[in-house]
Amino acid sequence: MKLPFKKGDHVQYEGKTCLITFVCPDYISVCTQQWPDENTLHGYKQVNVVVHRTYWDTIKPQTSNEAN
Secondary structure (H helix, E strand, O other): OOOOOOOOOEEEEOOEEEEEEEEOOOEEEEEEEEEEOOOOOOOEEEEEEEEEHHHHHHEEEOOOOOOO
């Protein structure tokens, strides 16, 4: 099964520019906020929203302004 998104994709979700942080056939996780935090393993904290595949149509790929 080919999935419409991959980890690291920038997308529009609920009017915000977000980052896909996890993908599987049943759901994806979308990072809606991220901020630095020195006291964490990776140096940042995130707010991630789980989006079930039924609602994938509400996620829009982010278009790039860069020339390909």
